[in-house]
Amino acid sequence: MNRVFCEDALAGLARIPDGSVDLILTDPPYNLGKDYGNASDQQTVEEYLCWTERWIDAALPKLKPNGSLYIFLTWRYSPEIFVMLKKRMTMMNEIIWDRRVPSMGGSVRSYSSVHDTVGFFVARKDYYFDLDAVRIPYDAETKKARSRSIFIGAKWLEVGYNPKDVWSVSRLHREHSERVDHPTQKPLEIIERMVKASCPPGGVVLDLFMGSGTTALAARRCGRHFVGFELNPDYCAIIDARLAAEDAAAVLAAAAVAEDDAAPAVKPARAKATKAAKTTKSATAKATKAAKATQAAKKPAAPKRSRVPKPPEEISI
Template identity: 30%
Template sequence: MKNFFFGSIKPYYETEAEMLVLGDTFSVLEQIKPGSIDMIFADPPYFLSNNGITCQAGQMVSVNKGEWDKTSSFEEKHEFNRRWIRLCKSALSTNGTIWVSGTLHNIYSVGMALEQEGFKIINNITWQKTNPPPNLACKCFTHSTETIIWAQKDEKKAKHYFDYALMKELNGGKQMKDVWSGPLTPQKEKTYGKHPTQKPLYLLERIILASTNEGAVVLDPFCGSSTTGVAAKRLGRRYIGIDNVQEYIELSTRRLIGEVKSERVSCMEPKYV
C-alpha cells in the first residue's frame, strides 16, 4: 500500500490490502499520489462540542467529543473544510467520488466548500436514524437525521461509477431513493472499543457497494474506529485510514485484525426506500 504515497510514510498498521496512518490528516493527504484513490468517505469533525447536553444509554451526558471537535469561528471551520477537501480532490482519480457526512453544524460549510474546490454534487443522502437519542431540552424537534453528500470532480471527463442495478435489487426491485432509514451503531460493532461518532457498518457497506468495484482503493481521512475499513475489507476493497489520535488508530487496528477472524456476514438489514 506504500506505493500510493510519496516520501517516507510510516504506517501504524499495514497489510497487502489495508493501511492505517497515525498523523496529521493534512500532512498525510499531501503525500498521497494524485489520482490514486477511487473513493473517499469522510466523517470530518462536526464542530458540535459546545458544552451542551445529550442523552446516551439513558443518561444525560455532555455533547463534547474532544478538542478536535471544537472551533472558534465559522471562518476557521470553513477554511478547515476547504483545505482537507482540496487535498482530497488531488488524491481522487478522475472518475472517483467523495462522500461526506455531517449535521447542521458543519454540512452547509462542507457543501459550499465542495463546490468552491471544484466538485459537483451528485446526491444529498438523508440518513434517518430509527432510534435517535431523545431531545432532553424539549425546545426543538428531536435531531434524528444526518446528511451525506456524494460528489464527483466537476470535470468534463469525469464519469462517476454507480451500481444502479445492485441498489435497485437491494431495494426490492424499486429505484432506491435518497432517504435511508436505519438504527444507530449496535453494541456488537463496539466489541473492540468505541468512537464517539462511530457509524454503523450497514451505512458504509451501502456506500461502498454503490460507488466502487471490487479492488477499488477507499480512503478515509478521519478514520476514527475504521468502520469504513471494516466495510471495505468485507467487500473486497483496499483501504487507507488516517487519524491523528493514537487511541482511535489502535482501535482501528484491533477491528481490522479482528475482522480477519470474524464471519463476514452482510449488515444489510435496514430498509432503504
C-alpha cells in the same frame, strides 16, 4: 494501501499520489464539542470552515477523474461546506441518514434533530456507480402484486429498487455487537452501501478521519483496498483490533467451507482459526477497555461531597 496511519491527515495526504483514489468516504468532526481525545471538534466557526476548506483542497487531487466523494456532516455546517464542494465538484445527492432516535426527550424550544446529512459529489459525468450492487430486493407480496404480463421478465422487479435519498438505519446503541468505544461510530450497513456503489472491486477508498475504522472494515469486507488517517492512538488500536478480528473471521469461514467439503485434515486448521478469532476478539475488547480508561484518566475528578447525616424523622402517634 490497507493501512491506517496514526497522524494528521493534512500531513499524510502529501504521500498519496494524485489521481490514485477511487472514492473518498469520510466522516470529519462536526465541530459540536465532542471529545475525540484532542481539540479537533472544538473550534470557532471561522476556524472550522477554514480547516475544512484546507483538507478538501488537499484531498480532492487524490481522486481519479471518475472518482466520487461522500462526506458526513451536521445540518449546522452542511450548507457552507456543500457550497465549498459545489465550486469544485458536481453534487449528485443530499442523503439524509435517519438514525431512528426514539421519540422521547429533546429540546422544548425547537424540533429534535434525529438525522445526519451526507453529501454525494462526483468529479465528472462518467463517474463510477454500480446501482445493481446496492439495489433493495422487493418482498414476495410486492412481486405477487406485479404478476401481470407487462411485468414478466422485468429486471428491476427481480433485482430490486434503487435506494432513496433517505436512509433509515438505526444508530449503534451500546449493546450493539458492532459498537466500540467511539462517540460517533457509523453503522457498517451505511458505509458498505457507499463502498459497493461508488468504488469498483479492487479499487481504493480514502478516509481522512477513520475514527473507529468502519470505512477500513467495510472496504475489506467488500473486496476493496483502503488507506486512511486517525489522530487518536487509542482509536488506532481499536481499528487494528477490528481488522484483525475480521481477518480471523474470514479464515474461520474458509476453514468451515473446506471442512464441509469433506476434508478431515482441515479440522486442525479450523481449530486454529477458531482460537485466532477468540484471541482477536479479546484484543478488540482490551483495546476498547484501554481507550475508555484513557478517556476516563483525562477527565478531572469530581469533588467529593461531604455527607451530612439526615435528622431523624418525626413520628406522630
